[in-house]
Amino acid sequence: MRLLKKRLCIIGSGVAGLHLAYALRNDFNITVIERKSPDQIRRGRIMSTQVHFGPTRNRETRFNMPKWGEQPLIKSIHITIGNQKLFVGKLQEPALSVDQRLYYSHSIKDLIEKGVSFRLEKVDKESVEVLIDEFDLVIDCTGKNGSLLPFSTEEDLSLFKTPQRKCIVGYFTGIKADTPLGVGVTVLPGLGEMFEIPAVTEHGPATIMFVMAIPNSDLDVFKGIKSAKEFTLKMRSTAQQFFPEIYNRIDGKNFALCDENSFLQTALTPIIRKPYLMVKHKLVVGCGDSVFLNDPITGQGCNLSSYCAEQLYETLMEYKNSNWDVETGESYWNRTKQYVKEVTEWTNAMTKPLPEHVVQLLLQGAQDQVKANEIAEWFANPTKAYEAFISTTTIH
Secondary structure (H helix, E strand, C coil), X not given: CCCXXXXXXXXXXXXXXXXXXHHHCCCCEXXXXXXXXXXXXXXXXXCCXXXXXXXXXXHHHHCCCCCCCCCCCEEEEEEEECCXXXXXXXXXXXXXXXCHHHHHHHHHHHHHHCCCEEXXXXXXXXXHHHHHHHCCEEEECCHHHCCCCCCCECHXXXXXXXXXXXXXXXXXXXXXXXXXXXXXXEEECCCEEEXXXXXXXXXXXXXXXXXXXXXXXXXXXXXXXXXXXXXXXXXXXXXXXXCHHXXXXXXXXXXXXXXXXXXXXXXXXXXXXXXXXXXXXXXXXXXXXXXXXXXXXXCCHHHHHHHHHHHHHHHHHHCCCCXXXXXXXXXXXXXXXXXXXXXXXXXXXXXXXXXXXXXXXXXXXXXXXXXXXXXXXXXXXXXXXXXHHHHHHHHC
């Protein structure tokens, strides 16, 4: 006899997969498939870095996701170009950064307690077909390593064939936090960027140092570094050479990685895919980085994943009592398409030299706190950033 609740399989337990599991668990029979156990995730290597801005934190509240207690919240964005600090813009709603290893492992355990099924297995392109037979809907949330299924590429939003930045990330103790507590964004024209992010970790507060180096530029100096010790020394010398303001806040004796696994080097090629297709006459959808992969330069990966998870939830609820088919997939894509376009075009523009009109906006922010706050809000509301970057370009 057919179960009354439709059976959904979510492959992957990153932000997209977790947000979907929380959102959908009361209305559907959910199974999440993940290749690592919560303890393996918690003890493992960091996967990237995340800042959950106001809208994402509101979705976490909406879907009754775990709270993180009285943590120091991120209330501002510090903007520096070269060695000139321009301004500190205030965010309308505070943001929070939690070490993903803690966020994911804690959320998975919480979902298991709430009755969501988890299966520990690795899914590949062959075994996914078995899952499509087994479930009413398979959702590919496998993340930035690429989708399991052949979702078609959106060529007009997928401009690059190679990575635009080398991503070098470390979670450190022994740095005095900038005041007011906020995300530091330093742009070095022609070299890359540094993001400094206050984060919550298992070991207490930490500072994420996130270097985004233009490949083969003078900032691209971490090649071949394998050990935590080497990485720490290189980050310190890089800060001394390129980011003196940050270097001056480093406490030489106590500057260290939070743990042996809290550093990462990676590079990814952004690609946007249409997030649905039919396989064996059944709808399959993708959500998060598996279909909407942007360069990390604007910090939108987890926020876009969360947004799209909510839109997919709304779509599936709307079609809850219908057959899920092409129309359902198209409805999901129509709900997300404009926002994906805005985030992607802004992000792609940020990987190139800043347009002159944007430089002028940033200089205005140095003179005008209202303007500074508007620019800070770009990160929480990318539509505003898109309008500033793209719409003004078309007017000129």
